[in-house]
Amino acid sequence: MNAKSSRQILTIGLVICLTIVLHVETCPAQIMGGMRGQPSADYFAQRRAQFMEQMDSDSIAIIAAKKSLNGAGVADHKFKQDLAFYYLTGFEMPDAVCLIIPGGIDEFVMFVPPHRQPMRMPPSGMPGPMMGMGMMMGMPGMQMMMGRGGMGMIMGGQGMMGPTPLNPEIFYSTEQMEKILPFYLRGKTKVYGNSDDSVLRDKIINAAQGASLEFADPDPIITDLRVIKDELELTLLRRAIDITCEAQINVLKRAQPGMYEYEIEAIIEGTFFRNGSPRVGFTSICGSGPNTYELHYSRNTRQTEPGDMIVMDIGAEYGNYTADVTRTIPLDGKFSPEQRDIYEIVLKANQETIAIVRPGLDYGEINTTAQRVLAGGLHRLGFVEDPDLSWQVRLWTRHGVSHGIGLAVHEAATRSDRYSSGRRRGDNQLEVNSIFTVEPGIYISERGLERKPRDVSDDEWNTYIEKVTPLVEKYRYIGVRIEDDVLVTPEGHEIVSLKAPKTIEDIERIMNRKK
Structure with a gap:
């Protein structure tokens, strides 16, 4: 066994230990308010599938989480997630943004604040490697996921610690949104968005690169699903x-x-x-x-x-x-x-x-x-x-x-x-x-x-x-x-x-x- 392999095995072992500790400390009590157990990744995937069935063709949903109260991208005890965002993702972290793309290469994409950003090498055709948190381990396809649901490694989008509602196909830092959005907006004519954040809307408009976009409220669809x-x-x-x-x-x-x-x-x-x-x-x-x-x-x-x-x-x-x-x-x-x-x-x-x-x-x-x-x-x-x-x-x-x-x-x-x-x-x-x-x-x-x-x-x-x-x-x-x-x-x-x-x-x- 060479030195590089030893370092990789040691790194993986440390991450698994840390994952178990953080998982016990932060999940599921925080996500489910003290409830033992949590919904699976499939549970929220089914909700997104129902949502996508009612989206127009050539559309994309860009759903924003609620802003953090302390401005640091961390939820304090009074934080309550945006209901549309939670309903579709199960994700409790503030300041995140998710993309839902019917029929896309990646149907579910998450942008998270930089200090909690996981890693993954980009798919072919995407701009630049996705770095974050200084945690890149030099293993293509591996990402670390850290949030209120705990910390876990994802290999090729599959949770090594088991299913979790925080498993989109791919994570990025919110700082990379302007570079990455154009890729997912190609050929789209309609955007479902829950946010009145003018900064986010400007990013979407700029990422469309001159293409005409219709903005629509996702609430009528989500309200129907929630009845x-x-x-x-x-x-x-x-x-x-x-x-x-x-x-x-x-x-x-x-x-x-x-x-x-x-x-x-x-x-x-x-x-x-x-x-x-x-x-x-x-x-x-x-x-x-x-x-x-x-x-x-x-x-x-x-x-x-x-x-x-x-x-x-x-x-x-x-x-x-x-x-x-x-x-x-x-x-x-x-x-x-x-x-x-x-x-x-x-x-x-x-x-x-x-x-x-x-x-x-x-x-x-x-x-x-x-x-x-x-x-x-x-x-x-x-x-x-x-x-x-x-x-x-x-x-x-x-x-x-x-x-x-x-x-x-x-x-x-x-x-x-x-x-x-x-x-x-x-x-x-x-x-x-x-x-x-x-x-x-x-x-x-x-x-x-x-x-x-x-x-x-x-x-x-x-x-x-x-x-x-x-x-x-x-x-x-x-x-x-x-x-x-x-x-x-x-x-x-x-x-x-x-x-x-x-x-x-x-x-x-x-x-x-x-x-």
């Missing part, structure tokens, strides 16, 4: 929802008047972190008393008082997928008669709406059913003169009652709902393995009477205010929202968030145990 969840996605969502339900239960056991809203937030988010959720799916809403009126209240600074209700709209994230579960409770541990009046209307709307969920149902029926029940209840209490007077109903209900969940807390539940950038007529029916929220609410505050609807006359408005003001005083600061995550199944539906108590009896029973 129906696969088995892994549902596993991650179930875990995120279970953790969120446990947090709701922990609040029932520990909350009491006098606590600050941020103390209740701490109970919630501490439960998330202890159960493997690395971050919240969205800012936790813990609105008490007058803050129950705020739909997206997030300051969480008020000290609670006896007699307060508190709305907790929360969601743990797990493996990049987020739950969204809301419960409303009386901090005294017992509903007052007025609180019970409002709560029972909202609970009935929640339950009756969920009951109709089934494959093929028009998604619009979710909101229609909930609003009908809410309007009837408000009419019985006197807040609404006629259930069909929608302007009066809207004063107290304030929002729609459903949205899809997944990688984002608000995403499309059908192929044509309001969160779908590729909205298409006639595709608003619920499909098996779509998952979405059902979240009716009623919010009583004098603030509901601060703004007259434009289509209501002054006389009508003044008469209504005079009539309803005593009721507003009686039910003042009672805001209630009850939100469940519901999965469409072949047989009908499953309430995935069922573990979080929502009946008056269950809430009072758990809250009064601590006494």
